[in-house]
């Protein structure tokens with residue numbers, strides 16, 4: 213057992229979920245150890261990337277839309293602790309090419325939350341955003357309460373901050389098994405025991421928590437970092453975040469910001485692949501993405517491809533997150549389905565609250581799934 217006044221918590225995973233849980237626990241005085249199979253942070257984690265979108269516009273997930281003010285607030289607390297703000301507010305422009313509920317549902321929940329948004333007349337789209345393909349556009353709006361989070365900087369600064377607050381990091385420590393009844397983890401021949409265990413193992417979570425096999429399904433996803441043609445570079449330098457709801461799979465796009473490249477991804481889940489496998493995206497990986505990008509962007513074939521990357525996250529059936537008690541002393545947290553970074557810090561805070569006795573274990577799954585209890 214521990215010599216400190218509060219219990220010792222073992223956290224598996226140094227992505228945004230694990231590190232945020234460690235951060236929220238450390239703020240409450242807990243002793244924390246983090247086990248990470250790769251380097252800390254790990255470039256293979258879902259969380260490790262140049263940028264991530266954050267937004268109040270949340271389509272039909274109005275439960276998550278309602279959590280976004282809290283999600284923004286928790287990140288503000290994090291910036292205060294880190295002494296630096298790894299977030300840039302940017303407008304979000306949502307484009308519609310066929311009728312999908314996401315478009316109007318987002319506007320309704322933003323009205324409820326008092327988040328400003330305004331329609332963009334279709335006749336103005338080409339002059340405001342010369343990179344966009346306007347053919348087939350049937351609607352467009354611009355929303356506030358959005359922007360870009362910078363995950364590599366966030367993870368790196370969190371690690372430095374937490375190490376300074378006494379969190380012990382075990383890098384290159386692949387946890388082979390966990391026992392949530394005794395809060396123990398096994399790494400090779402070594403067994404580590406804490407008082408509480410949190411498994412935040414991203415796309416590998418079902419290997420440690422068998423109940424999640426087939427529930428949180430690893431999904432290989434392609435993204436591309438691209439360089440726009442020179443005549444569009446200036447327009448891209450002042451571009452918003454774009455979500456194009458399709459035809460086909462649609463795209464999401466993060467504009468180049470200082471220290472980041474222009475990145476485009478698509479909305480379709482593959483629900484296949486091995487997160488330990490090769491991360492260079494194949495032609496097959498990017499085929500659908502490039503086809504979708506050619507529908508979103510004019511002259512997409514003139515863009516230079518800088519990197520094709522295969523990434524992983526888990527996907528649940530209804531795209532909700534999992535946070536729940538396992539065994540007598542354990543918790544599992546999977547902020548998944550491709551939308552968990554913006555809510556990652558809040559999810560870590562939520563798990564820490566339960567461990568600290570500020571919220572009951574029973575409330576946790578509903579809350580994390582974005583449902584009212």
Ligand SMILES: Cc1cc2nc3c(=O)[nH]c(=O)nc-3n(C[C@H](O)[C@H](O)[C@H](O)COP(=O)(O)OP(=O)(O)OC[C@H]3O[C@@H](n4cnc5c(N)ncnc54)[C@H](O)[C@@H]3O)c2cc1C
Nearest residue numbers: 225227228229249257258259265387414416551552553554
């Ligand atoms: C291409 C892409 C685009 C995305 N875009 C957005 C976006 O725009 N906005 C948004 O909000 N979200 C987005 N997401 C989702 C978001 O990034 C993820 O939901 C979030 O990062 C998940 O964090 P995590 O900590 O749960 O998992 P991870 O970041 O994967 O962390 C899990 C960690 O656990 C470690 N681990 C696993 N097993 C073990 C073990 N046995 N022993 C030790 N360590 C272990 C892993 O190495 C890893 O470091 C995107 C994700 C991807 C991949």
